[in-house]
Amino acid sequence: MAIIEVNGVRKTYAGRDVVDGVSFSVERGEIFGILGPNGAGKTTTVECVEGLRVPDAGTVRVAGLDPVADHDRVTRLLGAQLQESELQARLTVREALELYAALYPAPVDWRPLADRLGLTDRLSTRFAKLSGGQKQRLFIALALIGDPEIVVLDELTTGLDPRARRDTWKLIEEIRDSGVTVLLVTHFMEEAQRLCDRIAVIDRGRVVALDTPSGLIRRSTGSTVLSFVPSRPPTAPELDRLAALPGVATVTPPDAAGVLVLHATDDTVTPLISLLAEVGVTAQRLRITETSLDEAFLDLTGEGPTGEDLAGHDPTGHGPTGEGPTGHATAAHDLTRQDA
Ligand SMILES: Nc1ncnc2c1ncn2[C@@H]1O[C@H](COP(=O)(O)OP(=O)(O)OP(=O)(O)O)[C@@H](O)[C@H]1O
Numbered sequence: 001m002a003i004i005e006v007n008g009v010r011k012t013y014a015g016r017d018v019v020d021g022v023s024f025s026v027e028r029g030e031i032f033g034i035l036g037p038n039g040a041g042k043t044t045t046v047e048c049v050e051g052l053r054v055p056d057a058g059t060v061r062v063a064g065l066d067p068v069a070d071h072d073r074v075t076r077l078l079g080a081q082l083q084e085s086e087l088q089a090r091l092t093v094r095e096a097l098e099l100y101a102a103l104y105p106a107p108v109d110w111r112p113l114a115d116r117l118g119l120t121d122r123l124s125t126r127f128a129k130l131s132g133g134q135k136q137r138l139f140i141a142l143a144l145i146g147d148p149e150i151v152v153l154d155e156l157t158t159g160l161d162p163r164a165r166r167d168t169w170k171l172i173e174e175i176r177d178s179g180v181t182v183l184l185v186t187h188f189m190e191e192a193q194r195l196c197d198r199i200a201v202i203d204r205g206r207v208v209a210l211d212t213p214s215g216l217i218r219r220s221t222g223s224t225v226l227s228f229v230p231s232r233p234p235t236a237p238e239l240d241r242l243a244a245l246p247g248v249a250t251v252t253p254p255d256a257a258g259v260l261v262l263h264a265t266d267d268t269v270t271p272l273i274s275l276l277a278e279v280g281v282t283a284q285r286l287r288i289t290e291t292s293l294d295e296a297f298l299d300l301t302g303e304g305p306t307g308e309d310l311a312g313h314d315p316t317g318h319g320p321t322g323e324g325p326t327g328h329a330t331a332a333h334d335l336t337r338q339d340a
Pocket of ligand 1: 014
């Protein structure tokens with residue numbers, strides 16, 4: 001049974017639907033990703049799930065409860081990751097763990113939790129002195145301290161170096177394997193592809209696709225990439241015949257290294273081989289690969305922030321606006337969208 005159900009949720013700011021009829025459900029025990037470009041409405045959506053924002057229309061249920069009307073009960077079920085600005089710089093790791101444990105009726109013992117998250121030798125360190133990866137591990141610990149059934153992680157690995165990001169991914173998998181459902185908001189295709197059981201791609205306030213990572217890839221046009229070095233350059237009519245093969249989305253003529261690339265489907269392979277045999281061309285270094293989630297994302301949304309584009313994006317650097325305790329939503333999102 002679904003542990004989170006979001007049905008037709010709408011949120012309007014200044015006459016603009018920033019969340020425009022979003023629906024999805026999250027099954028118990030999965031890592032469910034919400035992926036989308038800047039300002040797509042991801043944070044607004046998950047804050048409706050957390051009961052931090054009130055939808056203008058639609059319903060949200062967390063384990064059957066309304067996150068606004070049953071806020072206290074939902075808070076006990078759902079551990080949310082803090083934003084950096086929400087923790088005092090001078091607080092030590094131990095103080096933060098003790099403080100947050102005291103907020104819950106039945107917290108887990110924070111010592112083994114700190115140990116599991118590699119924080120034991122940092123217990124006396126002040127928050128401001130922790131590295132980016134250590135801060136994120138502390139946020140995960142604080143999100144888990146109330147022994148939640150669901151944990152919401154929003155842009156957890158933004159700003160981390162590749163090693164710290166991979167360490168964090170391992171922790172997120174361990175959390176899922178311990179039976180906790182994970183709702184993960186991310187910009188990073190690689191992160192979504194590697195971690196998520198299913199992904200909702202949100203663009204301009206709407207769910208444009210919802211599937212497993214490989215399902216999303218298969219859905220995009222030209223999901224199979226065929227590349228080879230033809231034994232001689234193809235003529236213009238031959239390139240036209242390649243483009244007309246079943247399943248071909250695009251043909252890129254040989255580059256400087258002589259490599260010709262087709263974005264196509266698995267059904268293209270046999271007719272391609274036949275055509276090449278017919279015109280007397282051999283295919284050297286033939287490679288058949290799956291397109292990346294990155295390319296599928298571009299195809300699904302018509303734009304594509306890549307991990308690198310967004311590596312410097314700091315969601316905590318945004319100033320607060322009228323609603324939402326995280327200070328996430330700011331005009332900076334709009335600027336990013338206009339720039340995109
Ligand atoms: N309280 C608010 N007042 C006015 N506009 C808001 C408010 N909260 C969010 N918005 C706008 O709603 C849109 C969606 O914001 P949201 O933070 O949900 O997007 P996001 O997909 O999480 O983006 P990012 O990946 O950049 O964090 C943005 O254009 C944002 O400026």
